[in-house]
Amino acid sequence: MQKIKIFVDCHVFDGNFQGTTTYIKGLYAKLIQEVNCHFFFAANDIVFLETIFGAHKNLTYIQYKTKNKFFRLLFDIPNIIKKNKIDYAHFQYVVPPVKKCKYIVTIHDVLFLDFPQYFPLGYRLKNKLLFKRSAKCSDIVLSVSEYSKAQIQKHFGIEKVFVTANAVDPIYFEAFDKRTIQKEVERKFGVNNYFLFVSRWEPRKNHHRLLKVFVEKEHYKNHSLVFIGDKAIENKTYTDYYAGLPETIKAKIFTFNKVNFEDLLLFVRGTNLSVYPSIAEGFGIPPLESLAAGIPTICSNTTAMADFHFLKDCQFDPLNEADLNTKIHFGLTNQDWPKMISEMKLVYSWQKAKTDFINALYDFEASKK
Template structure:
């Protein structure tokens, strides 16, 4: 099997591959080769024994990666004798042997982005997703929402839902430990994460809770949207109330989930939402957007709001910080629901699908 990791550069794509690779490497049915750009290797080291890396080097850009993936990668797969080519992204090399793709990148945000370069990007992504889905032997969706939203009505019988898991490191704080009083948001800073609306909600919430603060853990993606976020913080005079932490490692993220008053998840377009299950496993109360896959993943273990209505978002935040009993109940419900999500099970189900596709 050849794993096409060229698109696993940030966020959930890296989280997923790092989590399932150790389990896949132990499966005696699989001989694993993985192709990635040499700049990606540090994100995945150390690779488990039995995984054969193939590092490629070209000047990175979206369309150069696309060309390499569609032209050079199939030749590599055929040369290696791969029975299956697995692309854990919406699309992969169309002419590679027995392609399997993973439907995990939300396309809905592209319908609201009319900047010329971004419109081209989202249009190509949509077309490649459709073409790859038509060609794929099997497809994996990370949620039922992803299966419905990204199937285009095509070949649904070949799409299996395999939810992602959660790292065991995410666990509740010690019994009796007091939580902090800050809000936490987790996710890289780009448009569908909806941080501008979260800032507006914080302004409203601080009218009744003037000491309320927010920490955002996530790397800047591009320049335009992170710049808008920084401008909004300055415009509202929130420089002392909002802390942009940038990308944080797992240990610090574990501590943040345990210490915060609640996680606020304002995203408008998610097919899964790793911060949700990480916070759930940590027993963290959650106020979440009611759109996309969030209700499917979180269930009744959170308080929901309209992510396009800052007053509704502020009201959801207020419900939790004003009611300690509610916060405690939400934390208990979140921990229980988190038991549904296991990387070991996700890897086992993925391996079964890959083996079936290769037979």
């Protein structure tokens, strides 16, 4: 039997870890176990890429010729597909304009259409055009949650969308010594006894409301607040509120970006409480990662996060400051985390995502017979 050749655009691994890198890493770590497929992973830094996935007989690494995204989509990828006689090419959000094989696209969310108030007009216009075109010309459309699936179907008129949900990197489940981790975080970053919010900076992520509750409910008297994430869209409400704080309170607020995975893991394991107050998400993996590590975790109850039923007692309305504050206190005192972790494992796993991916592939193949 001839192997199915699958190309995967892995350019996101050339930057900082984000939701798409977590998704590709978790999904394909399982998929490369499929002996009936041969995979072609492409990026600029294929040495680093190989440290992620390792060496396998059915896996070929290909280095892009340029870091320019337009050249990559217009020339590099079509040439790679043609040269290697690829059957399927898998992309995140946007596919090349020239189609040289069957396309698979994962659209993680279309939040800019559901919550336009949180996104610049140019961003909304550009991505609506690109995402819709990518979905329409792809043979298989994937998303990461039932919420995002429904919104893609609604906005783009795509009938068949398959869910290949995110899950948690196995390293988060590994045992660790809490006190040793906390000492290391304090030594490296000068932070101790802290709340943690991991997310890139956008107004919808709700950094400002968490900061406001942290300050006005006087949590700064016993804790610090740590934000980890790269800047994406300016949150002026946060900036203005922070600027008006006294220096004594500012000293309890820490912001880090460009954090590598090893340091991120340290921060997650060392925190007293993981808070995820985002207003809208296509999935929302950080609260699952902190929960997997046995960290007290609270998160919003909206959009895709409404599916986190195992966290229902720890969820809050992200627009309600009193509710957020109540759940902060609950999170710090609740002891039922092992049960929640067990329930989470039943719902989200990379093995299940792999099975769902294979089923989507077989469904398409069967439809063409």
